[in-house]
Amino acid sequence: MAVRVARSDDPPGAVAVVLRLGRILLVTTAVLGPAALAWAATALVRGRPAAWRLAWPRLVTLLTWLGPAFVKAGQVLGTRRDLLPSALCDALATLQDSVAPLSAARAAEALAEVYGDEVDTLFAEVDYAAIASGSVACVHRARLTSGREVALKLRRPGVDRAMRLDLRLVRRGAALVAGLPPCRGVPVVEVVDALCAAVLGQLDFEREAANLVRLRADLAVVPRVWVPQVVPEACRPQCIVMEFIRDLDLDAASRCPSAARRKFAASALTAMYEMLFVNGFVHCDLHPGNLYFTESAQVVVLDAGFSVQLTERLRLLFADFFLNMAIGDGDKCAAIVVESSAEVRPDADLAGFLDRMADLVRRSHKLPAREFSLIAFATEMFDLQRRHGIHAAPELIFPLLSLLVIEGTIRDLDPEADFQELARPVLVKGRFGAR
Numbered sequence: 001m002a003v004r005v006a007r008s009d010d011p012p013g014a015v016a017v018v019l020r021l022g023r024i025l026l027v028t029t030a031v032l033g034p035a036a037l038a039w040a041a042t043a044l045v046r047g048r049p050a051a052w053r054l055a056w057p058r059l060v061t062l063l064t065w066l067g068p069a070f071v072k073a074g075q076v077l078g079t080r081r082d083l084l085p086s087a088l089c090d091a092l093a094t095l096q097d098s099v100a101p102l103s104a105a106r107a108a109e110a111l112a113e114v115y116g117d118e119v120d121t122l123f124a125e126v127d128y129a130a131i132a133s134g135s136v137a138c139v140h141r142a143r144l145t146s147g148r149e150v151a152l153k154l155r156r157p158g159v160d161r162a163m164r165l166d167l168r169l170v171r172r173g174a175a176l177v178a179g180l181p182p183c184r185g186v187p188v189v190e191v192v193d194a195l196c197a198a199v200l201g202q203l204d205f206e207r208e209a210a211n212l213v214r215l216r217a218d219l220a221v222v223p224r225v226w227v228p229q230v231v232p233e234a235c236r237p238q239c240i241v242m243e244f245i246r247d248l249d250l251d252a253a254s255r256c257p258s259a260a261r262r263k264f265a266a267s268a269l270t271a272m273y274e275m276l277f278v279n280g281f282v283h284c285d286l287h288p289g290n291l292y293f294t295e296s297a298q299v300v301v302l303d304a305g306f307s308v309q310l311t312e313r314l315r316l317l318f319a320d321f322f323l324n325m326a327i328g329d330g331d332k333c334a335a336i337v338v339e340s341s342a343e344v345r346p347d348a349d350l351a352g353f354l355d356r357m358a359d360l361v362r363r364s365h366k367l368p369a370r371e372f373s374l375i376a377f378a379t380e381m382f383d384l385q386r387r388h389g390i391h392a393a394p395e396l397i398f399p400l401l402s403l404l405v406i407e408g409t410i411r412d413l414d415p416e417a418d419f420q421e422l423a424r425p426v427l428v429k430g431r432f433g434a435r
């Protein structure tokens with residue numbers, strides 16, 4: 001009789017579910033209990049805003065203790081400046097996957113589980129000491145038997161099972177909470193489902209590898225931008241094998257002369273615009289760590305796990321919005337926001353929104369380039385939408401947020417960077433040019 005060996009990604013049993021639930025409840029109570037007391041005391045003495053400022057970092061600690069599914073969910077939530085208070089987003093942005101790498105022996109075991117006997121035929125050498133380790137994967141340097149130097153992004157053994165279990169529990173929890181009277185009418189289950197889907201997406205390495213291939217082709221036209229080439233025949237559902245990029249260093253740009261830094265800024269921003277306005281396929285997670293500048297003058301784009309495909313309609317609307325922003329036509333921009341929205345509430349104040357939105361665009365247009373802030377602009381726009389009952393389309397929010405993610409990086413590289421001027425040629429290409 002064939003004996004089936006349990007694999008690290010097999011579904012969990014009932015005992016594991018109960019133990020995990022117990023641990024989640026215990027950790028949550030241990031952190032939130034004292035946090036609630038501290039909140040109440042601070043709110044009494046120093047007011048609610050101060051109490052929340054103290055509370056958010058504790059929430060971040062809680063998520064870190066709860067593990068990868070919660071860390072990833074927190075990271076996704078932290079990008080939603082359209083929905084959540086800025087102080088909470090700032091706190092969530094500090095969530096790091098600070099997880100110890102697998103030991104060399106465990107990494108070797110994990111690789112053997114993925115490749116079986118093929119390990120020796122595919123790889124001439126593997127450096128089992130990870131060069132980077134996140135909560136979902138570790139990255140290793142290796143050499144193929146063809147002699148080519150590659151990076152292996154290897155999923156942690158068991159992470160799939162652990163995250164699926166946690167998300168299942170979170171969904172159950174959400175269903176319970178949704179039934180409580182204060183939550184009637186709030187789309188708790190839908191929001192949690194969307195969040196879980198985004199988190200699960202991080203586990204899908206076949207899609208991530210396909211996203212890298214697509215981005216590499218799309219961004220080939222942007223000077224200096226480099227997306228590592230995937231080696232498809234060596235990839236597996238749990239491991240992405242790609243060209244190894246040497247000398248990635250988060251501080252490389254700071255050692256470059258300012259002329260080079262300005263070029264970096266222009267290339268990175270042009271890459272973003274190319275994705276948004278020309279291809280409609282957008283890497284939504286270009287924070288430092290996924291976007292590197294090298295001393296050999298390359299802009300390296302990694303980690304395409306969180307990428308979004310815009311529909312053709314939304315891509316064109318997005319481009320039109322920016323075109324009209326570049327010429328300061330506030331009325332057109334306001335009309336586009338309404339046209340692209342997912343829903344206009346029955347009690348929405350449409351006229352009020354159109355007026356104020358147009359005014360925001362005109363005011364922003366008059367600002368000198370260095371004073372224009374996308375974050376400030378978007379925060380005000382989100383606020384207007386909320387107050388006037390216009391619900392933005394989620395497909396449009398993520399790409400917009402993706403621009404916000406790189407704004408700080410661009411400003412650091414080149415404080416004078418003109419976001420609207422740099423957009424112009426790409427917009428013209430995306431809107432009127434041959435694709």
Ligand SMILES: Nc1ncnc2c1ncn2[C@@H]1O[C@H](COP(=O)(O)OP(=O)(O)O)[C@@H](O)[C@H]1O
Binds near residue numbers: 243244
């Ligand atoms: N192709 C590569 N060549 C060299 N280093 C890489 C490569 N891909 C990833 N890395 C290193 O591994 C780190 C994590 O990779 P990433 O794909 O961003 O994983 P995660 O999903 O854990 O963020 C990167 O910041 C980079 O330092």
Ligand SMILES: [Mg+2]
Binds near residue numbers: 289290303
């Ligand atoms: Mg990354």
